[in-house]
Amino acid sequence: MSEAGSRNLTPGATVTTQPTTTATPDDQIGEWRVRIDEIDAAIIELWNERSRISGEVGKARRAAGGPRLVLSREQRILERYRRGLGAIGVRVAMLVLESGRGPL
Numbered sequence: 001m002s003e004a005g006s007r008n009l010t011p012g013a014t015v016t017t018q019p020t021t022t023a024t025p026d027d028q029i030g031e032w033r034v035r036i037d038e039i040d041a042a043i044i045e046l047w048n049e050r051s052r053i054s055g056e057v058g059k060a061r062r063a064a065g066g067p068r069l070v071l072s073r074e075q076r077i078l079e080r081y082r083r084g085l086g087a088i089g090v091r092v093a094m095l096v097l098e099s100g101r102g103p104l
Ligand SMILES: O=C(O)C(=O)C[C@]1(C(=O)O)C=C[C@@H](O)C=C1
Pocket: 054, 057, 058, 068, 069, 070, 071, 073, 074, 077, 096, 097, 100, 101
């Protein structure tokens, strides 16, 4: 086919045809869901990476005789999520932090 939706039957003659499939709302939803699945995969990967690194930081600090928690740092992280995501950001940040260092 030389163009989408067109067929050359004889040289110089172009007949416009309907697409063989018609896009439906379900097609659009399907496309969006593909992107949502990609985004979720990226979030999960980053979440797990952050958790692992947070655990390493905590381990190194405790091995050096430091505390398990650094609440001033946690406050800054909570505030950053609140600025970035609004009120729900504080809840997200609390789960992000818990995932790395364990429960308070
Ligand atoms: O930044 C640190 O010192 C960490 O231990 C990491 C982290 C975090 O997950 O961001 C975890 C526990 C601390 O209370 C503060 C922050």
